[in-house]
Amino acid sequence: MALRHAVLAALLDGEYSGYQLAKAFDIGVGNFWHALPQQLYAELTKLEKEGLVAGRQVVQESRPNKRMFHVTDAGLAELEAFAAAPSKPSVIRDDLLVKVQAVDRVGTAPVLEQLQERAAAAEAKIELLGKLLHQLRGDADEEEFLRHGERIGPYLTCLRGLAFEQDHRDWCLRIAAVLRDRGLEEHPCQIVR
Template sequence: MALRNALLAALIDRESSGYDLAKEFRGSVANFWTTTPQQLYRELEKMESDGLLSARIVKQSKRPDKRLFSVTDAGRAALREFTRRDPKPTAIRDELLIQVEALAHADIPSLRSSIRARIESCTHRLESYQRTLAEILGDRTDDEFLATGSRLGPYLTLHRGIAFERDNIAWGRLALGVLARRYPEAAEH
């Protein structure tokens, strides 16, 4: 049910369409919860039928009508109840780390390539999170935002995502350095 709670949290302050939620998930929420658009739309429908969300139709002249979802009182109560529970500990499931664990039997050039690709994707996500954080801050400093801002949850989760991606990039660079020193004969040209 974590997707359900992530959607309630994303909708708690404002109504949104499924399309806009999918974009928001890619831009910010993805740093702590991933989903496909199909899963998202299915869950929105279930949540509406369960009374956690309400939807209204907005007519559009040049596009199909869109549905805007908002959290109901029952949805607010469910989210409040969710925040009272102790969350499950985080578990890493990462195929690249399995490949690194099997280093003694790995194809070193391929592994280097995978690590470089990871660094590149983490760099793109880091830049995206930093842009989103800059949008939240606007022209305020962090201290000004913390004193007056209303989106503290996204501020905090973006900082976690930024730290996570920075750590992934640092680890990738460390791993490439170790591989270069330990396996110089397998260096890519």
């Protein structure tokens, strides 16, 4: 019962179609709330029924028609109440960490490979978030923007996403290095790629 609030928060900055929302989720809200497009469409339908968002049909010629949604006053009130209520503990689930937990008892080679893939993916995300942050703050520098900017919420959450990805990348690379070193000692004559 909380995807609704993530959707409302993501929809605060204007009108989005379900499709656009799904995209925006990937780069922005996706840093702290994961959801598939199907969920978003379903949630938008529910929110509309409850009057927390309102949609209008947009007829297009060279594209399929779409419905653009925005948050209503009732939706804003719902968000307000949500913000004041106590937060649930955050949820994390990561396959790769499970594998690392077990790494002494299973083959290290595939884990090593996945650590490097993850590091690369994190690197890509870091660049993307860097650009997004720059775009959000415009010409101002960060301190200036955070003091006087009108809409800093998305910027703040992107900062968290950025720090997370940097941390994750560093950890992946360090662990990969540790595992490689140990591999070399166990089989000192073997070249590990």
